[in-house]
Amino acid sequence: MMSEVEARATDVDPLTRVLDELGDGSSLVWIIFLFTMFPTIFAGMHSNTYIFIAENPTHWCAVPELTSANWTSEQIREVSSAGACAKYDYNYSLLAEIGFAESRRYVAQRIKDATTLDCTGHNYADDTDRTSMVQEWDLVCKDAPKRATTHMALSLGKLLGAGFLGVSADKYGRRSIYVLGIFMFIVAGPASAYVPWYWGFVCLRLLTGVSFSAIQFSSLTTLTEVAGNTHRQWMAVAFNCGFASGPIIVAGVAYLSWTWRQIQVATSLPALVLLLFAWLMPESPRWLIAQGRRKEARRVLERFNGPIKDDYELPRTTGTGVTGKTVDGAEEKKGLSLWSDQMRGLKVIFGCAELRLRMFITCFTWLTASLTYYALALNVDNIAVDYYLFAVLQGVTEIPAYLVPTPILIVMGRRQASSMLFVLSGALLMAILSISRSNTAVIVAATLVSRFALSAAYGVIILYTSEFFPTVSRNSALGVSSAMAHVGSIVAPYSVVSLGNVVWWGPSTFCGILVLGAGVACRALPETRNRPLADTVQEELAEGRGSVSLGCKCSR
Structure with missing residues (x-):
C-alpha cells in the first residue's frame, strides 16, 4: 500500500485508489453483484405472471333464470348466446318453464328477428389450467381494458420509481433507495395475493413496480461505481440473466398452481430473503466520496481492505463538481425544497x-x-x-x-x-x-x-x-x-x-x-x-x- 507521502506526491486520493484496487476483484464487488442480480429474478417473475394470472377463458352471458332451472352451460349458450358479450332478448323465464327441447324450437322460430342485449354478468368455461382474476372480477367485454390495466400498473410503477427514486438516489444515497425498494416489495408483493378488491390489486401492482425500479437501478449504479473496468463490463450485462430466468420460474410455478392467487404468493413470499440483502448492502463508496462523506466511505472500504490512512485534502467542490462550494450535507443551503434537491x-x-x-x-x-x-x-x-x-x-x-x-x-x-x-x-x-x-x-x-x-x-x-x-x-x-x-x-x-x-x-x-x-x-x-x-x-x-x-x- 502506498504511503501518505507517495499519495501526496502523485496527487492520488487514497480512498479512490483503494476503491479501484477492490474493484479489480474483491468480496465487495461480488457481494454487490449478487445483491444486484438476485432481486431481478423477482422482477422477471412478476413481469411475466400476467399471462398466467389473467388468463382469459371462454365466456358468455349469464342467464340466471336458466341456471336456476338446472340447464347446463352448453344448453344456455346454445339458446341465449349472441356472442361473447351479448345475449338474445328472449323471455328466459318462459324458456325455463318450457324446458330445453321446447326452447330450441321457440328460438329457431324467432332468432331472425331477435334483438340482443349486453351481458350483465358472465359464465366461464373450464378451459384454462387455473382460475384467473378475469373470472373473479369479471374482466371481460366492457371491462376487458381493466385486465390490461393490471399489467399497465406494473409498468407505470416502474416508470414512477425510475423517475423519482432514481433521482433521489443521487441525493440520499444508493443504499437508502435500495432498502426502501426492498421493504416496499415485501409488503406489496404478498399483499397483492390476498387483496379482495380489483383496484386494491392494481395499486399494489403499482407499488411493486416502483419497488423494482428502486432496487434495480440503485444497486446497478452501486455496482457500476465499485466494479473495475474488467468486472464492470460483464457484470453490468450478466445481471440481466436474473430477469430472464424469471419467466422460466413462473412457468414452473404456474404449472403447480390451481389459482392465480397461488402464483402471486409463490412469486412474492420468497422475497423475504431480501431483508438480509437490505441489512448487508453497503453504500457506494464512490458516491460517499463525491458527497464529501469521506469517513463513511473509509469505513465501508476498510471492511474489505483493512485500515486506510486518509489525510488527503480535496479541493472544495459542489455536488455538481464545480469548485468553490462544499458538498457536505451539513453545509448545504437550508430551505431548499425536496423537489429541488431531487x-x-x-x-x-x-x-x-x-x-x-x-x-x-x-x-x-x-x-x-x-x-x-x-x-x-x-x-x-x-x-x-x-x-x-x-x-x-x-x-x-x-x-x-x-x-x-x-x-x-x-x-x-x-x-x-x-x-x-x-x-x-x-x-x-x-x-x-x-x-x-x-x-x-x-x-x-x-x-x-x-x-x-x-x-x-x-x-x-x-x-x-x-x-x-x-x-x-x-x-x-x-x-x-x-x-x-x-x-x-x-x-x-x-x-x-x-x-x-x-x-x-x-x-x-x-x-x-x-x-x-x-x-x-x-x-x-x-x-x-x-x-x-x-x-x-x-x-x-x-x-x-x-x-x-x-x-x-x-x-x-
Whole structure:
C-alpha cells in the first residue's frame, strides 16, 4: 500500500485508489453483484405472471333464470348466446318453464328477428389450467381494458420509481433507495395475493413496480461505481440473466398452481430473503466520496481492505463538481425544497450541452429498445402463431441474449457493439415486409433473432449509459433512461393493436424503423471502453474522453 507521502506526491486520493484496487476483484464487488442480480429474478417473475394470472377463458352471458332451472352451460349458450358479450332478448323465464327441447324450437322460430342485449354478468368455461382474476372480477367485454390495466400498473410503477427514486438516489444515497425498494416489495408483493378488491390489486401492482425500479437501478449504479473496468463490463450485462430466468420460474410455478392467487404468493413470499440483502448492502463508496462523506466511505472500504490512512485534502467542490462550494450535507443551503434537491442530478445533465445531448440519445435508445421488446412479445396474433409456443421460444432465447454482449465487448467498444446489434435487429424486422404471412416459420425466426439482438443491445446500452455520465448525475441519468424505457413498455400494446388492425406487418415495420434509428444514434456517442469513471462534470468533459458535440459549456 502506498504511503501518505507517495499519495501526496502523485496527487492520488487514497480512498479512490483503494476503491479501484477492490474493484479489480474483491468480496465487495461480488457481494454487490449478487445483491444486484438476485432481486431481478423477482422482477422477471412478476413481469411475466400476467399471462398466467389473467388468463382469459371462454365466456358468455349469464342467464340466471336458466341456471336456476338446472340447464347446463352448453344448453344456455346454445339458446341465449349472441356472442361473447351479448345475449338474445328472449323471455328466459318462459324458456325455463318450457324446458330445453321446447326452447330450441321457440328460438329457431324467432332468432331472425331477435334483438340482443349486453351481458350483465358472465359464465366461464373450464378451459384454462387455473382460475384467473378475469373470472373473479369479471374482466371481460366492457371491462376487458381493466385486465390490461393490471399489467399497465406494473409498468407505470416502474416508470414512477425510475423517475423519482432514481433521482433521489443521487441525493440520499444508493443504499437508502435500495432498502426502501426492498421493504416496499415485501409488503406489496404478498399483499397483492390476498387483496379482495380489483383496484386494491392494481395499486399494489403499482407499488411493486416502483419497488423494482428502486432496487434495480440503485444497486446497478452501486455496482457500476465499485466494479473495475474488467468486472464492470460483464457484470453490468450478466445481471440481466436474473430477469430472464424469471419467466422460466413462473412457468414452473404456474404449472403447480390451481389459482392465480397461488402464483402471486409463490412469486412474492420468497422475497423475504431480501431483508438480509437490505441489512448487508453497503453504500457506494464512490458516491460517499463525491458527497464529501469521506469517513463513511473509509469505513465501508476498510471492511474489505483493512485500515486506510486518509489525510488527503480535496479541493472544495459542489455536488455538481464545480469548485468553490462544499458538498457536505451539513453545509448545504437550508430551505431548499425536496423537489429541488431531487432535481440536482438532472440540473447537472441539462445544464451542460454535452450531457444534455447524451441524455436525449439514451432516452431514445432505451424507449425504442423497450417498446420493441414488448411489442414483439405482444405481436403474436399478427404473425399467426400459437402464443404459448412463441412465449416459450422467447424465454429460451432470453438468457443467451444477455450473455452474448460479454464476448462482443471483449473485441469491440460499446459504441460499435450497440450500433451493430440495433441495426441487425432493425434490419430483420424490416425484412419481414418481404415475407408472405403464410410463411409463419420464417417470420417467427426473423422475429426471434431480431428480439435476441435487441435484448443483447439493451444489455450493452445499460452499461454504456452508466459509463458516460459522471458520478454526481449517473443515477439520475439511469433513472430518466429507465423511465423512458417504461414509457415504451406502456406504449407497446397500443402500437400493436392500432397498427395491427391496419396491416399485419405494421407493428414490426414501425419497430424496425425505430430500432434502425437507435443504431444510427449510438454511433454519435463517445466511446467509453477501457476508460475510468468520472466523478465530476469537469472530469467527464476532459480532453481525450470524447464527446457528442463540441464546445460544451456547463452552467454553474
